[in-house]
Amino acid sequence: MTAQRPTLAVVEVTRSRPDRPEYHAKVQTLNATVVDAGTDGGWTVVRLAAADLDPAALLDLTDSADAVVIVGGEDIDPRFYGAEAGYEGETTHFIDADEGQIALVQRAADRGTPVLGICRGLQIINVALGGDLVQHLDDGIHRNVGVPIDEILSTHDVALRATSTLAAALGDTRISVQSAHHQSVGRLGAGLTPVATAPDGLVEAVEHEALPITGVQWHPEAPDSPATQLPLLLASLYRAVTAQTQVTEIAQAA
Template sequence: MTDLAARPTLAVVEVTRSRPDRPEYHAKVQTLNATVVDAGTRGGWTVVRLAAADLDPAALLDLTDSADAVVIVGGEDIDPRFYGARAGYEGETTHFIDADEGQIALVQRAADRGTPLLGICRGLQIINVALGGDLVQHIDDGIHRNVGVPIDEILSTHDVHLHATSGLAAALGDTRISVQSAHHQSVGRLGAGLVPVATAPDGLVEALEHRTAPITGVQWHPEAPDAPAAQLPLLLASLQASLATTEVARAA
């Protein structure tokens, strides 16, 4: 029998568990998030799933205080007040300010503590904003998402080039991979300590890594139904490897 007490704890932090005004979008997001939770459980984690908008930021920090690693998953746009920009841009979505504030605080604490953290889609953007970067508020093309289609068809498949010396390339075992994405915003000014480690065919940044902390963000969805099956397990395994390295360093 597996000793659950010996498993490291993974906090999977989503935006909200309730979108009554957008049932189709909500169903899609919930499917993706549940895939991350299931992959974490299969990968040897004790998974705690939390919705940042359904808690105040202090409660979110408290509930994740003992987590060994964190995954921040996808969802709505970050309120532009958090990166010094204005509302009213093309394609703007609903904003969840408590979720933004709580997830930003999670990233900042992870950077301070050296807690392994993975950001997926919005999660990458949260990482960048939390560390002082900003966002390109709207991109409108057929590479990063399919435009004018039902929500179940919005994910676009494209290649991504990974920097050969990046931790991400080491984790995924290649420098060119196929991914699925569905985003209309992208990284602008880089946050402190962050370096771009992957690009799309149009040159947009597709992944970030922190220079010293075990923090990685990917703009694509490794948890998407048609994404290569190994991507998400390998990314979660890299969190465990980072955790082990961090524990060894603390013990030294």
């Protein structure tokens, strides 16, 4: 990596949901917060919508990215984790977005590119590495039900594994988070380990045992999340890029 800012690809599902304007507005606000935090954190940010590109184009446009953030959105089509459609709470599926984001994570794993997944992004990571999903939660604390979209985010605590990179990044082993999800990781993908749990035992974050890949089920970019949470996660991603660059430079000099 040169003295230039590293490039962060922020990859969302779509930039167009004309049939769901309230939901779309909420998602766009959250995604814009990630973009702004990345810029403030020293990145050159490239924002891409996976459903608005074909998977090959998404891979091409992210080929030179130093790190990737995959943000929230709709359910992943169950065909990608060997399950059936027709489950409770099923949302619209964007198959091109699913395919493109899954391929992006798989390429990142092959290259050692740092990845942060947020909400759906965690689920994409898990599916990309061979895991599956719990298709619907009988909700308790993970989202507010029967409320306007602006009130859907639920506040709850998360316990972090003390030895995890995530705990080191956030500087604590117990944090407050904002979440709004009706699915969760089921069988873990290859190399992933759970590093955070909610009070009901639900897995709230995963890390790869050997690669700089982290996924959180909550929304650190939500307006009522602790103000430092997203910047700290992006700073950890930045350090992972720096570490990867140093390894590459040493290898090239040898």
